[in-house]
Amino acid sequence: MDPHAKPDFETPAGREARYGEFVSLLARHDQSIRRFVRSLLPSNQGVDDVMQETALECWKKYESFTPDNAEDAVDEFIRWACVIARYKVLSWQRDSSRDRLVFRESVIERLAQDAMQNLEQRERERKAIETCLGQLDADQRRLVLSVHSPGESIAKIAEETGVKTRRLYSKVNALRKRLLDCVQGRLVEEL
Template sequence: MEPDHNDIHEQFLTHFAANEPAIRAYVRRLVPTRHDAADVMQGVALVLWRKFDELDDTEHFRRWAFGVARHEALGWLRDKARSRLTLAEDVLHVVACESTRDDDRLSAQREALEGCLEKLPTHHRKIILAAYAPDAAIQEVAGQSGRTVAAFYQWLHRMRLRLLNCTRQVLQAEGLS
């Protein structure tokens, strides 16, 4: 008995939502800018949805999605080949292969960092995230934190070290360092 359309839709959304940040990070490593990655991700999402019923084993969704993403990025790069900012296809292939290989390590690091961020006081976490938001103006974030720009950079440096040490400890405790 075949699953109905709603079940397939739900399965796809579950897998896509769980893997979208990793797929986006993978695409981001293959194209020059975040804007380009957003363009490529639209195509990736469409192809993944259209071909989801062809996926034999949903356990391998991420690896399959990376393959689709690499294909879409190559197509995008071919379309933009006149731009000096695009990578040669053979270089892109190397980057894509290394990115796929590094995905587990990067996912573990990302999860550890997210856990370490959650351990921070809420106001510290909000300020750090504001400092790394797209188009963030450090002068404004420093002002929101009640610090001068110089003092904010020093504070941010201390917080980065704290997060780095926490992340390393988590990864080491999990045997992933």
Template structure:
């Protein structure tokens, strides 16, 4: 087997976030998402020579990721899944339309995060990077579990409003 080209590796690495987002949108579970993304990467790697440089890498990779997601949900016991296979399939269709704008969303999010007070950011880091539970966060934050939850809801809402606003304003103009 020939080693894939630098171009291919560049494509593969630079589209990881989009593929991860796509898979997560259909599974809603991070550990499973990482597994399916690994499988997808392996398939892409093995099929590297089939990739036609004139076509969109993203479209090609999305097709393979979709196949891997559907194979995964079919093989799992239903009670392990957050979304049943039919719903997972609908969600991945929706997500496919969204991945193209992921780089713009990410750039917008970065700017929005920059405007957040440091203390808010710290809570997000503890929740989403360290994976602390609401229960763990509550005493440190000085709020009840429900208080932390509504705080998170508010910050997430503020961030997504901010992202939408920036996308509307055309961050792509920079």
């Protein structure tokens, strides 16, 4: 028997082996898929739902996922899952299109197209972001992180420093822009 042959869905043992393989791929790439989904939704709201539905759908269709060779399987899996995720985002969008701040379909399509081209960049970007964050001084870093830290908030910093919330917030955005430029610079440098 060919040791590289995929276990099939016919026998219970084969099915279980396929399932194990599927779960392992999913576990390894859920962050990338999640990031892709997040790019198409205006907020974190809905990301969990879409991810769940995507996972289920991927498993249902997993039989049809047949990468050409084992080396490509990893990359192909992300792409394949993101195509499914894109459909799930669109159907989520249809259900919640009357809510405030939901992208229209045409915008989601275009963003998905572009986001698909950068799926592998996530780790490099993350490293660049860490480096750039490291270049800020401690107070600036705390401010930028505060927006997303449990137990931290702009309001708290505002109280401590006596600077108005709104001013702090525009400082956060200025820092974010600086980080964006810094990250962009580093990524270009690496190429």
